[in-house]
Amino acid sequence: GGAYYGSRGCFLGAFAESFISSVHADKVFFSSQGISCDGIITDVDESENSIRSKMLRNADKKIFLCDSSKFGLQKPFILCTKDDINEIKAALCEKNTNKVKNQQVFSRKKRIFAT
Numbered sequence: 001g002g003a004y005y006g007s008r009g010c011f012l013g014a015f016a017e018s019f020i021s022s023v024h025a026d027k028v029f030f031s032s033q034g035i036s037c038d039g040i041i042t043d044v045d046e047s048e049n050s051i052r053s054k055m056l057r058n059a060d061k062k063i064f065l066c067d068s069s070k071f072g073l074q075k076p077f078i079l080c081t082k083d084d085i086n087e088i089k090a091a092l093c094e095k096n097t098n099k100v101k102n103q104q105v106f107s108r109k110k111r112i113f114a115t
Contacts, residue, residue: 002019003015003016008045010048011051012048016051017050017051020055021054021058023055023058024058024059025058026061027059028059028061029063029065030052030055030062030064030065031064031065031070032049032064032066032075032079033073033075034070034072034073034075035064035066035070035072035088036072036073037071037072039081039082039083040074040081040082041080041082042075042077042078043075043077044075044076044077046076046077049077049078052079053079056080056084056085061087062085062087063086063088063089064082066090066091067090068090068091071090
């Protein structure tokens with residue numbers, strides 16, 4: 001439910017948030033626009049973050065999906081931190097030593113699966 005935004009491929013708004021608040025998930029897979037060097041997961045859209053955060057609250061296991069272009073980035077709106085999630089699944093698409101180094105720092109604290 002809620003207002004459908006075709007250009008974003010998602011539902012947003014109070015009705016969508018109310019619906020998501022009533023849903024439980026064993027696992028939730030999510031992504032965002034960036035994960036900073038200290039593990040803060042952020043995005044550029046406050047309303048999408050609101051929906052994501054409600055789903056994260058209602059999930060037993062939280063799995064963050066990203067590619068190497070997201071490492072080291074911080075966008076305006078905070079969604080959560082690496083300490084709030086169970087796993088980071090990263091697709092390393094490029095050879096950038098700084099981004100790989102950041103991934104190794106996270107791997108000491110959280111399970112990371114690189115593909």
